Amino acid sequence: MMPAGRHAAERIGQGRCRQNFDRTRPAAFAAICHRCSVHTTRLPAWKIGDQEGPQLRVNCLTSKTTSPEAHRLSTGSFTSRPRKMAPNYGTASSRQENAPNGSADAAHEERAPLLGKQEHGSVSERLRRHMTANVSTAWGDLALLSSYIITGLVDSCAVFIWGSFLSMQTGNTVYVGLGLAAPNDSNRWIRSGISILSFIFGSYCFSRYHRHLGGRKRWVMLSSYFVQMLMIVAAALLVTLGPKTGTSGPVTVFIAVPIALVAFQSAGQAVSSRVLGYNALTGVVLTSIYVDLFSDAQLFAAPTQNVQRNQRLAAPILLLIGAFFGGLWAHSEVGLAGALWTAVGLKLATTIAWAFWPAEPEEAS
Template sequence: MNDTRRGEEAGEERPLLRKPARHSLATQWKRHMAAHVSRDWADVVLVSCYLITGLLDSASISVWGSFVSMQTGNTVYLGLGLAAPTESTRWVKSGVSLASFCIGSFLFSRFHRYFSPKRRWVLVASFTGQFCFTAAAAAIVSAAGTPANKEEAGWRVLVPIALVAFQSCGQAVTSRALRYNALTSVVLTSIYCDLFSDSELFALLNAERNRRAGAPLFLLLGAFLGGRFAHSSFGVAGALWAASALKMAVVVAWLVWPSNPPASRGDADEGRRRQDSDSRLLPAAN
């Protein structure tokens, strides 16, 4: 009788003993997601984003005739189209891409600024959103097909362009959040200039040179892969699905990325000032 009662009492106590463990795990996860990611080696992730840009832009320009990330070319196409609007529909697609990119920049930057630029869950949410938009564009192209006429500017062309262009600015905003302003993943001209202007171009150890050299190389590789997709049976849909997979890989990277060590009380004010500085960097021009 006593043994049974003891067993019942022990059974009643077991769930109570487990709750702190579950609570502790949930607390650790919340702290992990709320932590600010470390900038150390984060430039590697940003340089790898150039691969995604090259993949998307080369496939897009090959099939649709407009860019979805690099908006300098789209601005030129838009100007040429306004000068002769009946010669081609490229300016319409370029205009949609440019407008979507600008709207995305407005929203992504404010999202990062409001919730803290380098917080882990903010970076994860940003790239998860980018994945969703890219995957949605891939699904539309897979279902609706690619137009045989490159001049077509119907919904099955304009909607995927708008979705991909909208999300592509998220990478540029992330470079501002992590204070690697040059690694926007959408601009190369200034990187080429800075790379070959570097007084220590041939130095053995030069991290800045390595970043500047890695960006065009990764974009070139992505452009090659995007071109191969565009001229294969997979088409632009294959390039979009591949880019979606790479976006999800970046999400995983941010989930496991090291955090900044907790700041002491004496460093709290400095940390807040630096966070405010990071926030002000977000709307900076390319």
């Protein structure tokens, strides 16, 4: 039987409900949650204006439902009456209870910690939505074009010092063919073969990483570039702390492992171009870009009228800039280590950019 009197219900946070029953005459009531069978606790009588009545509270902490219809509360009456408390004359609690707004202040104090948890949960929820949202492909070409600087930087320096490419596998394939024709002339074909195999394995791993975990999800893009950066860091540490190497001599761990790490992460750059929908901007190939650029019917159109032409024009220019600075590092005392640490800084900047990259319009709303 439903009790007479005023019935106010308020839902605070997920999986938590509160229900207050106020009556103008002293009585006692019980409430039970149909979903989890949690009983209420009876509280002593308190003042509502100039009338007296009990207050019952239900705090259901076990239910996880978010639907008010699925989580209903029913009430029934007790046969016994609540024991009246002795008045606290002259105390702060009695003055608060006798005050006209004492009930509102008490309710506010009750809700304060719960609302604090709700705000904390809302921040976590916003962060979760931010990290799981798909990043927008708009201006995604900027992140891919930065890869051409890294490619030119490390490849120019590696070819000068080790005699093999780390990212562009067309030249490495030629070196392997030359080495198979005369395997005893040099071991450059072995270094090129290590780079090719690592690039192939990296393409296999990064493509499945994006395919199975969410493609353009922000945390997937961010973690992918973070792994690429860590691989360049490991290669830079080996080159910095290891012995001095060159084009001659055996292929040691301090040569083979850095080649494999940088080639593996270069495959991640190429896979990102497929994920973002800019298939031409792989960061490792220029031949097809030259063909598409100079065969474009709108080659001389205004800059705002041919975006793809702008991308194809920027790619070789950026790779040339990277190769220039890689050559400067190669002729310096720092050598390949300087080029690799510069690549780490560029990769770190791109990784941070993915954390704040705009989401797709429909998900950003």
